Amino acid sequence: MTPNSGQLEMTFAPGENTFKNNLDKGIFTLLIEHDSPGADVAPEEAGRRLVLLDQAVQRASEIMPTGLAITDQYNFSHSHRAAEYAGALPPERRNAHLIYLSGRETTFERMVELIQLCRNAGIRNLVPVSGDFHNNMTRNVFTEDVRTIKWIKENYPDASPGAVVNPYKYRADTQFAQFFKLIKKLKTGSGFVVTQAGWDMRKLQALKWYMEYRNLDFPVIARLMLLTPRSLEQIRNGAFPGITVSPDFEAILHNELAFSAKQFEAAQWRRLELQAAGCKFLGFSGIQISGVDTPDKIRLTAMRIKAALREFSSFDQWVEEYCAYQAKAEMAPTPNSFMMFEGLLSRQYFDPTVRFCRNGLFSNVKMQDRLLYFIKSMLFKHCDGQRPSGRRILKKILAGCSACGQCRLHDTAFICTEKCPKKLANGPCGGVRQNGRCEISSAMCVHSKITAIREWRHDPDKLEDIYVPANDEF
Numbered sequence: 001m002t003p004n005s006g007q008l009e010m011t012f013a014p015g016e017n018t019f020k021n022n023l024d025k026g027i028f029t030l031l032i033e034h035d036s037p038g039a040d041v042a043p044e045e046a047g048r049r050l051v052l053l054d055q056a057v058q059r060a061s062e063i064m065p066t067g068l069a070i071t072d073q074y075n076f077s078h079s080h081r082a083a084e085y086a087g088a089l090p091p092e093r094r095n096a097h098l099i100y101l102s103g104r105e106t107t108f109e110r111m112v113e114l115i116q117l118c119r120n121a122g123i124r125n126l127v128p129v130s131g132d133f134h135n136n137m138t139r140n141v142f143t144e145d146v147r148t149i150k151w152i153k154e155n156y157p158d159a160s161p162g163a164v165v166n167p168y169k170y171r172a173d174t175q176f177a178q179f180f181k182l183i184k185k186l187k188t189g190s191g192f193v194v195t196q197a198g199w200d201m202r203k204l205q206a207l208k209w210y211m212e213y214r215n216l217d218f219p220v221i222a223r224l225m226l227l228t229p230r231s232l233e234q235i236r237n238g239a240f241p242g243i244t245v246s247p248d249f250e251a252i253l254h255n256e257l258a259f260s261a262k263q264f265e266a267a268q269w270r271r272l273e274l275q276a277a278g279c280k281f282l283g284f285s286g287i288q289i290s291g292v293d294t295p296d297k298i299r300l301t302a303m304r305i306k307a308a309l310r311e312f313s314s315f316d317q318w319v320e321e322y323c324a325y326q327a328k329a330e331m332a333p334t335p336n337s338f339m340m341f342e343g344l345l346s347r348q349y350f351d352p353t354v355r356f357c358r359n360g361l362f363s364n365v366k367m368q369d370r371l372l373y374f375i376k377s378m379l380f381k382h383c384d385g386q387r388p389s390g391r392r393i394l395k396k397i398l399a400g401c402s403a404c405g406q407c408r409l410h411d412t413a414f415i416c417t418e419k420c421p422k423k424l425a426n427g428p429c430g431g432v433r434q435n436g437r438c439e440i441s442s443a444m445c446v447h448s449k450i451t452a453i454r455e456w457r458h459d460p461d462k463l464e465d466i467y468v469p470a471n472d473e474f
């Protein structure tokens with residue numbers, strides 16, 4: 001029995017949507033990230049701890065607007081489902097927070113059940129994610145976040161679904177692929193954005209500038225991480241796919257670690273304060289901080305962040321301090337990394353005259369891939385109308401077809417998305433590696449390839465506009 005499982009049939013009148021109201025009013029919000037506990041914690045005990053955290057958050061809200069971001073299936077191989085766990089909160093407090101919905105090891109039917117549970121419990125602020133791969137997975141099933149957002153929009157109109165994006169990509173194809181998918185999620189019905197965690201403030205500014213360049217006026221929350229020696233080790237071991245620490249930054253952290261655990265902690269707090277202040281200058285609507293989810297740390301975090309937001313009188317003063325603190329370290333993981341705009345961090349606001357870089361995309365499409373594209377576009381032009389067995393051998397040889405029987409090659413630049421280990425059809429997950437390879441296998445991410453082909457064909461808009469159904473959605 002999970003904390004919320006008795007509420008499937010009950011419907012609560014939702015309390016005020018404090019989180020959304022703050023976003024709508026442009027009030028800078030602090031979210032404390034809290035992982036739903038492992039399944040080994042008894043539901044009553046898990047619920048009791050959550051209520052204590054919520055009370056700590058209420059006290060912190062006297063300092064600055066604060067809520068929880070309750071993650072789902074994150075950092076544990078098996079955890080309480082956030083949608084069920086959040087039911088332990090008092091009904092009037094359930095919309096002060098963000099509730100994640102992970103697609104990992106979750107069939108679409110189970111996802112719908114979780115959303116219905118949220119609807120019945122009056123929980124409105126939902127953040128669907130496709131989910132990270134985990135070695136202890138018992139079954140290889142993922143429900144794609146775009147599909148979840150679509151279902152929420154069509155069936156739970158009172159909900160406010162968010163969209164996650166990983167802006168910390170350093171190749172043109174992987175960076176654009178993330179942003180195109182973000183736009184698809186916004187067009188599908190997301191009303192706000194949450195980023196992956198990272199430390200390169202240029203990438204956060206690039207996201208904001210790109211959204212402005214595309215006239216996308218949506219609130220964005222930046223996810224920040226208070227590093228601990230343990231979380232640093234986990235990042236090194238690949239436990240958090242999609243989170244990048246550059247060699248330069250790693251050397252700084254290594255030096256900080258060499259002094260003492262206490263000094264390391266102090267250095268991370270200062271880094272966090274600087275990032276928080278920078279996010280405000282860059283126009284973010286709030287921050288989501290991981291690594292501080294104990295009742296005593298929540299109040300301390302609110303106090304420190306509030307002080308940091310007041311510390312700098314200008315953007316230039318903040319940039320100077322931030323760059324000095326990072327010892328001008330290169331935050332990109334490789335030399336000559338892709339930056340979408342020139343002059344990032346040299347000015348606060350987006351200027352339409354600033355140089356926008358798309359180069360690097362076309363060069364990724366080799367001559368043989370171009371030729372193959374033309375052959376496939378002739379052979380498989382009407383593949384959606386073909387019987388599952390139609391041209392099966394040719395499809396297998398030329399497009400890597402896995403014979404799912406629901407051909408969508410015409411929507412995916414004739415590259416079979418069934419080759420994605422998570423079977424994501426609408427764009428990449430955030431875990432795609434910095435070299436463009438898959439989070440799980442050593443192959444190139446299919447969506448890196450699709451993005452490059454679309455760019456070369458001058459039709460990248462298709463990546464934002466066409467919803468590609470899953471193979472069981474016909």
Ligand code: SF4
Nearest residue numbers: 420428429438439445
């Ligand atoms: S192919 Fe791409 S989207 Fe699929 S799991 Fe690998 S990195 Fe993620």
